[in-house]
Amino acid sequence: MKPAARPIRTLNALVLGAALAMAQTGIAVAQEQTAPVEATPLSFTALVESVSDAVVNITTSTTVAASPGPAPMVPEGSPLEDFFRDFMDRQQGNGGRPRRSQALGSGFVVSGDGFIVTNNHVIDKADEIMIEFFDGKELEAKVVGVDTKTDIALLKVKSDKELPFVQFGESAKMRVGEWVMAMGNPLGQGFSVSAGIVSARGRSLSGSYDDFIQTDAAINRGNSGGPLFNMNGEVIGVNTAILSPTGGSIGIGFAMSSDVVSKVIDQLEKFGETRRGWLGVRIQDVTDDVAEALGLKSSAGALVTDVPEGPAKAAGMKAGDVIQTFEGAQVEDTRDLVRRVGNAEVGKTVDIGVLREGSEQTLKVVLGRRESAEDTATPAAAEPAMPAESTVLGLDVTELNADLRSQLNLPDGATGLVVKDIAEDSEAYEKGIRAGDLISEAGQKKVSTVADLEARIQDARDAGRKSLLLLVRRDGDPRFVALNLDK
Template sequence: MEFLNVTIGKSTKNRAIIALISLALVGSFALLSAQAEQAKQPLSGMLRPGTPVSFADLIEQVSPAVVSINVITREEPSVPGVGNLDNIPEEFREWLQRQMPGPNKRSQPAPREGRSLGSGFLISGDGHVVTNHHVIDKASKITVSFEDGKEFDAVLIGSDERTDLAVLKIESDYEFNHVNFANDVKLRVGDWIVAVGNPFGLGGTATAGIVSATGREIGRSAYNFLQVDASINRGNSGGPTFDLYGNVVGVNSQILSPTGGNIGIGFAIPARLASKITQELIAKGSVTRGWLGVQVQRVTQDIADSEGLEDSKGALVADVVDDSPAKKAGFKDGDIILKLDGSIIEDQRDLTRRVGELFVGHTAKFAIFRNGRDKTLRVKIGKREEGAAANSEIEQERDEADEFGLRLGSLGDEGRERLGIEDDRGILIVSVDPGSQAARKGFRKGDAIVAAGDLDLFSPDDFGQAIQNARKKKLKAVRLLVRTQGGQTYTALRLDK
């Protein structure tokens, strides 16, 4: 291989250097120009087509339909030596006040007024406002105010404590701006949302964020929530969460916070549920729910294994209410409800929600699993009413119960009376070893085990027999019916541990 050896003169060399510098400068200017052009469209490669870089147009569109809610509550004073008279019938209250000594009459304080703030939004031009139940609970006067300064009195049309929803009606003939609930909502985690409300009484305030989770369960509520990270604070309750089309996808209801301020975890009632409940409140002022009449619990994997089921879907019947639709249809303790009207039941909350949504008088078909067999029961759904659940200890030898960390004994009449057991079933839990499987599953001293597998228990020996029966069937776990002072519940102990 040959190399070309070229000698560059001084002037030629200088001209080459200048050319190179010029080329570098041109390249730099071209690069800076490209970067400047790119800066004009900072999100063009990150956002889907149609996604706004600014939410200003959206907020300008929906804000006229969002209101601040001012509530005055009136609380009757307590009477010295008697307490608060609010819950006493009026005729008796007046009589009691007349009987009070003169000095007490003169010293009786005036009714106290309380004030609270919240948010809401209009869903009709004639003035129907959606908010939270807890915002207007016990209100004696309600005022709504708009971002333009207009104020109107409002009356309560109806509220539903279970879903924390309420509907107000503005007392005016004015034609109002309003927004709509989203139809066929298919929100995904990561979708943009905008919340508008009245945090801390500041008036119309907009924040943006994303959907952090869907189907979020909170506490003992049977209903699921949207979780959002848009800033929601006190005063935002009852306000709307919008999608990018200006439709309401949620009603802001709660925040998770150790301090009372926002930490980026807020919860909104989904549009599908809110739309259904508010329509019913507008139509009749209250919500009617279907009632089955069973106490249900989650089907754990251990319980599913004890029954030979493939998965842990469904709801386990722990107790059947006397004279309930379920009782009349033949439901029994220990039934596992797998389907309702042909649709799979995911868990006990799913069952509670779906039964509540059924019309009163509807004949529902339940697919259940009982004693190793599938069975179908038909039930005429009832109406759910609001608010509608020293021992003789002889220790057994430490045998089958020992591996679970249990010591069992006989349950005397006093124990049955204490736990509300009306028949002769039940054996007493004398002690539970700390750190044992029984301790981890929540077994407690003083409770009773009523049944194990398909065997009712009348003595500690019966427990050992039930364990042996389960092992003969090659089950991975045995299901137990446990009675406590709070009611009865099913749990399972694993046999392969």
């Protein structure tokens, strides 16, 4: 059952009342149009009471193998010899048997039949998971499924009666400055509540699918996996991490947004695993200089650097394409594209709008499954080339031959120009190009000879471009670099 929302008085009503009173006493009041501002809640009591029964403490037990380590070096006959012998005997017990280790965390019930959400790191490698409810009742939980990429786990308990539960809200509707409340088991102290505001949205820590809400509501160790509520009693985030030099809360906490978590939970409940869409491309952000080199009006979109075997290649996508739309929605950058593809259904045919050599095209791509393609290798392809050397755009480049392919561990079919030397004060060095890099494209066309590169430079100048886009590979990983033609 969805908890009732607690009404909040707005500051506008208070201001209006004060203005009327001042006007009656002859005091002039300057009228100013302001946006509605919510006042501090008089109390969080009703909110706490409406959701507490659905928040749980989690205790995990894990068997840890014995690791006695080296014995301390004590001279024979030393007065401390007996002391250290007794100490080591207590540490190793009977033959150094494995010991049990416990950890604490938080979670919340999302269905009356016993599904519980928490962080994966709370229950990772646990042999036993015990759930303690607000009324003191304890039940053992089993793992339904986990997602390491978002650090989310779904558990299940068996209960002889329907359990109180909470619902997910829409994290995308939360605004910076709105009130939120965190609940959990901080530092093993049991059920605890803290309140604060949304400090920021759309934070990314380390994962491809990160979408964290930052809050100043106190979050400490043990809060992991607990809910972050909006003022309607809906879960808009799962408390996951803190930024702290001390290990305690300093007002910078992160909760994985409910818009991400709810989709993960749906898949874990249905399949026991995640099934994310997969496009099969390598991409990079479109920087301002790359946009200029491509003649783009803005730096929005995702630039395709490589297309290995996969859904995108089967649909005709090419390196150098700029992905601008996905299913009709504008693509802001690589992070935005990864999220949209990951949230799409595996096997679905999607429309992807690309810009290729100034022309807009729509490709129909049948999405694969990300989890099945994690270790897909990227093949390199091209034609053989004749050796030659030259200095172009401040780079000493040489054409590939068999010896260079062997030295750089390149496949037999690889082509391009190898950077032989580069000045450390050059623009190319500043942008990360190094000796040993392979330039496989210039101006979005393959280059295998110095003449090819010089022709691409002239084409760019003839078209009024200020920079030239190079596709540079290092250890098989491609990226685009724009170099100024006037330097």
